[in-house]
Amino acid sequence: MTETPLAASSPRTILLPRRMRAADVVSALGELRRASPDAPLAFDFKDVEDFDASTLAFLDHLTGSKTVALPTNVPEPLARAGRTFARRPGARWPEEEQRPPSGTRTGRFLRGLADRFLGHVKVLGAFLAMFGDEVYHLGRYVKERKGVYPGETWNQMYFMGYRSFPIVCLLMFLVGVTISITSANQLKLFGAGLYIADLVGYAMLRELVPLMTGVILAGKVGAAITAELASMTVLEEVDALRTMGVVPERFLMVPRLIAITFVVPLLVAMADVVGIFGGVVVARAMFNMTPTEFLKEMINTVDWADFGWGLLKTVVFGWAVVVGSGFKGLTVGRSAEEVGRATTESVVLSVTLIIVIDCLFAFVIY
Amino acid sequence: MDIIAARDLTVGYGRTEVLCRVGFSIPEGRITAVVGVSGSGKSTLLKTLAGLLPPIEGGFEFDGRPVDYNSEASLSRLYEKIGVLYQDGALLNGLTLYENVALPVRMQYPQLPEDVVGDMVHAGLAQVEMADSAAKFPAELSGGMRKRGALARALVLNPDLVFCDEPSSGLDPITSRRLDDLLLELKERNRMTLVVVTHELRSIDRVADRVLLLNEGAIRFAGDYADLAGSGDDFVRTFFLRKDHHDDA
Numbered sequence: 001m002t003e004t005p006l007a008a009s010s011p012r013t014i015l016l017p018r019r020m021r022a023a024d025v026v027s028a029l030g031e032l033r034r035a036s037p038d039a040p041l042a043f044d045f046k047d048v049e050d051f052d053a054s055t056l057a058f059l060d061h062l063t064g065s066k067t068v069a070l071p072t073n074v075p076e077p078l079a080r081a082g083r084t085f086a087r088r089p090g091a092r093w094p095e096e097e098q099r100p101p102s103g104t105r106t107g108r109f110l111r112g113l114a115d116r117f118l119g120h121v122k123v124l125g126a127f128l129a130m131f132g133d134e135v136y137h138l139g140r141y142v143k144e145r146k147g148v149y150p151g152e153t154w155n156q157m158y159f160m161g162y163r164s165f166p167i168v169c170l171l172m173f174l175v176g177v178t179i180s181i182t183s184a185n186q187l188k189l190f191g192a193g194l195y196i197a198d199l200v201g202y203a204m205l206r207e208l209v210p211l212m213t214g215v216i217l218a219g220k221v222g223a224a225i226t227a228e229l230a231s232m233t234v235l236e237e238v239d240a241l242r243t244m245g246v247v248p249e250r251f252l253m254v255p256r257l258i259a260i261t262f263v264v265p266l267l268v269a270m271a272d273v274v275g276i277f278g279g280v281v282v283a284r285a286m287f288n289m290t291p292t293e294f295l296k297e298m299i300n301t302v303d304w305a306d307f308g309w310g311l312l313k314t315v316v317f318g319w320a321v322v323v324g325s326g327f328k329g330l331t332v333g334r335s336a337e338e339v340g341r342a343t344t345e346s347v348v349l350s351v352t353l354i355i356v357i358d359c360l361f362a363f364v365i366y
Numbered sequence: 367m368d369i370i371a372a373r374d375l376t377v378g379y380g381r382t383e384v385l386c387r388v389g390f391s392i393p394e395g396r397i398t399a400v401v402g403v404s405g406s407g408k409s410t411l412l413k414t415l416a417g418l419l420p421p422i423e424g425g426f427e428f429d430g431r432p433v434d435y436n437s438e439a440s441l442s443r444l445y446e447k448i449g450v451l452y453q454d455g456a457l458l459n460g461l462t463l464y465e466n467v468a469l470p471v472r473m474q475y476p477q478l479p480e481d482v483v484g485d486m487v488h489a490g491l492a493q494v495e496m497a498d499s500a501a502k503f504p505a506e507l508s509g510g511m512r513k514r515g516a517l518a519r520a521l522v523l524n525p526d527l528v529f530c531d532e533p534s535s536g537l538d539p540i541t542s543r544r545l546d547d548l549l550l551e552l553k554e555r556n557r558m559t560l561v562v563v564t565h566e567l568r569s570i571d572r573v574a575d576r577v578l579l580l581n582e583g584a585i586r587f588a589g590d591y592a593d594l595a596g597s598g599d600d601f602v603r604t605f606f607l608r609k610d611h612h613d614d615a
């Protein structure tokens with residue numbers, strides 16, 4: 001770098017070298033740091049022929065700087081590269097920074113709120129459209145018996161049912177124990193220990209087993225579905241299926257929907273048994289109630305309708321989990337990091353759907 | 367005769383136009399290389415021609431009939447006649463190589479007996495010299511083997527047109543050359559039409575009969591590979607000048 005002596009009123013100009021690299025940029029930045037409003041500084045680019053990204057970043061920095069005169073004599077190739085560099089993703093455009101935000105503060109807030117709301121409505125619309133599509137594809141598969149890989153439904157049943165069975169049973173047993181202990185203390189106060197059977201039976205069959213099974217399915221099955229489908233989307237496997245004449249929404253989703261429909265009743269039945277067994281254990285320990293007494297008392301209160309409603313609810317939850325997680329998996333972007341994000345979002349979506357549907361059921365059942 | 371004829375075709379994602387109002391044709395029985403710098407829209411164009419991404423504006427004809435993205439029948443007709451070799455193969459990881467190659471056959475013709483499907487799969491794998499690896503899963507195959515396996519899957523139903531997205535990327539020169547030879551063999555022996563999206567100049571030099579050069583949303587050159595040398599366009603000359611550097615290396 002060479003310095004050009006200039007008149008006192010003019011800024012001090014630094015002539016940049018022909019071949020400019022990061023070391024020259026560091027040196028120029030040092031000069032810039034030392035500059036003050038009393039001793040202004042300018043950089044002359046006229047000799048710069050060979051440059052790299054550091055030069056472009058420096059040029060970009062100078063363009064946005066308020067303490068230095070604009071760069072002068074910038075050769076056309078460098079200026080062209082500089083313009084492209086300034087348009088890089090994440091770059092802040094000077095004119096954007098200077099443009100005052102339009103509208104009042106309240107107006108901007110409301111506009112932002114409306115944009116966000118419309119965004120959510122759009123996603124909801126896409127989700128409902130996918131739900132409708134899946135019902136159509138399931139109907140066509142039942143009618144035509146094609147479009148699904150042979151044996152895939154059994155694979156899914158094995159994964160969703162057999163592989164989920166231990167965790168569902170363990171957690172439902174613990175939930176049965178917890179609800180029994182919690183209520184036992186209150187019942188003891190009123191000398192109504194016998195009613196622990198009614199309480200546990202009713203709560204488990206109608207509410208806790210369906211809800212907890214749904215949540216477990218969301219965490220285990222839903223997350224796995226999203227992770228698998230999102231990876232397939234990112235790796236172009238979904239595109240490959242489409243160009244093979246295969247409809248991915250049928251090929252990938254229908255086996256999972258059929259599997260969940262058949263697996264859930266078995267899981268719920270087992271979970272009911274295990275959950276109630278948790279209650280039996282606590283009743284025996286705290287009230288010295290025999291299993292026969294417990295079951296006799298429980299049967300007085302609960303009936304098959306309670307079991308049926310619980311079963312129906314869980315099947316609907318299962319469908320919500322499969323469609324919700326499939327939606328997240330198939331609408332993922334193209335980068336690997338989006339797979340993780342989609343998986344997290346799918347669990348949140350599935351649990352939200354489960355709770356909303358449960359609330360709607362509460363209005364119907366009670 | 368042209369297997370693909372595009373007019374005023376604008377392609378892109380959402381409102382972002384990647385290629386704007388372009389027109390070109392893909393002749394039958396030849397290898398057309400779609401080339402351009404990164405981000406010039408090669409893969410986007412391929413996705414549109416393969417029926418995966420609807421055009422923003424305009425359209426194209428496949429085998430003399432317009433492709434209608436709103437018609438399931440029109441897209442099914444397109445999918446029946448094309449095969450696609452994706453950049454990383456896009457074999458389904460949960461299936462063996464045999465099952466991957468059998469997939470399009472089983473899905474399109476579910477009534478075919480399993481022994482016929484087996485014969486078709488073995489013939490397809492033999493064509494790409496992968497018959498010994500039929501029982502392996504994609505994760506057990508090297509990059510080159512995965513691509514050859516994916517090519518077998520793209521060819522198993524004997525399509526009229528095969529799209530290849532960056533077939534040589536990530537491959538060593540020997541494997542890359544073998545893949546190029548395979549593409550040439552398909553053209554010569556099966557009279558197949560191939561569209562190869564690439565920026566590997568050596569590969570273009572070996573296989574391309576025709577070239578579509580894309581840059582900044584437009585087609586800068588469309589014509590026979592042999593005519594490239596006579597182009598007066600600065601960008602065309604600069605782009606293909608790089609070939610000499612590659613060859614020297």
